[in-house]
Amino acid sequence: MGQKYLRIVKASFSGGGGSLVVTDLKIEFDIEKTISGVPNAGTVRVYNLSAAHRQAVGKEFDSVQLEAGYQGTGTGIILKGKIREVFHQRDETNVITEVKVGDGDEAERKGYVAKTWPTGTKVKDIVEDIRREGMPGISRGELKGLDDLPTTKRPLTLVSGTRRAMDQLGRSHNFYWSYQNEALETIPADGYLDQRVVISAQTGMIGVPTVTDSGISVQCLLDPAIRPNRLIEVISDVLDMNGKPGTYRVNGLRYYGDNMDGDFNVDVEGQTLSGGKVSG
Numbered sequence: 001m002g003q004k005y006l007r008i009v010k011a012s013f014s015g016g017g018g019s020l021v022v023t024d025l026k027i028e029f030d031i032e033k034t035i036s037g038v039p040n041a042g043t044v045r046v047y048n049l050s051a052a053h054r055q056a057v058g059k060e061f062d063s064v065q066l067e068a069g070y071q072g073t074g075t076g077i078i079l080k081g082k083i084r085e086v087f088h089q090r091d092e093t094n095v096i097t098e099v100k101v102g103d104g105d106e107a108e109r110k111g112y113v114a115k116t117w118p119t120g121t122k123v124k125d126i127v128e129d130i131r132r133e134g135m136p137g138i139s140r141g142e143l144k145g146l147d148d149l150p151t152t153k154r155p156l157t158l159v160s161g162t163r164r165a166m167d168q169l170g171r172s173h174n175f176y177w178s179y180q181n182e183a184l185e186t187i188p189a190d191g192y193l194d195q196r197v198v199i200s201a202q203t204g205m206i207g208v209p210t211v212t213d214s215g216i217s218v219q220c221l222l223d224p225a226i227r228p229n230r231l232i233e234v235i236s237d238v239l240d241m242n243g244k245p246g247t248y249r250v251n252g253l254r255y256y257g258d259n260m261d262g263d264f265n266v267d268v269e270g271q272t273l274s275g276g277k278v279s280g
Helices: 051-056 105-110 123-134 162-173 237-241
Strands: 007-015 018-022 027-034 040-047 063-070 074-090 095-103 112-117 139-143 156-161 175-179 183-188 196-199 205-211 215-221 231-234 247-258 264-274
Touching: 007 027, 007 074, 018 051, 027 063, 027 074, 040 063, 040 074, 063 095, 074 105, 095 105, 105 162, 112 123, 112 162, 123 139, 123 162, 123 183, 156 162, 162 175, 205 237, 215 231, 215 247, 231 264
Parallel strands: 139 183, 196 231
Antiparallel strands: 007 018, 007 063, 027 040, 027 247, 040 095, 063 074, 074 095, 112 156, 175 183, 205 215, 215 264, 231 247, 247 264
């Protein structure tokens, strides 16, 4: 495995004001993600943009993408979404541009469903219709578990905002849905997407994991491959002492730090995986 050193952060903005890519200025970020249908959110702060570049950052519903990683291992997307708000402020020596971003925000605010599906419709087809017609700006991610669900036993009519419609389907058919980097993903309530990252002292774990009622909390150096819905394998004597299995589904996380000399971490909330299924 490559070493986690020499940080890289790349912020890309595009929209009505033009496009802008920032790599060589100070960039701070604080991003929270979960497996719920509530849009993930983040704050990006860029230091000392020129006046012209500040104008290019954009307005509400313009696009933002933040990539982070290391020269030794490469980068990955840690935030992709639409601008909610932009502020420009000054401290003693710097001009700071602060951008509030929502992942799936356009679909959250504009998405609407008004449709009836006949008896015998596959749940996956219903979800696909909702994505195409009621989730502007959202691509198709991995829709796991939907193929295993039975078809509808009677006609189904949904007339509501997109999130309410998807929540209703999720409760009825026992799956989670979420926007992850502007892609729709689903997993069974006891399932996961089969991608795994090892967290240990050798790969950048900070301190020791904390055992929780449903799994663990663990902190490590930022790794963009650690994402909601996926797995982490945590190697720690603390888990061995507590008899906790070492594999967990990522239910929530927080990426935070900057590309200079502050933190560059991810805090992860994991739920226990046992016998191939998520439990606890």
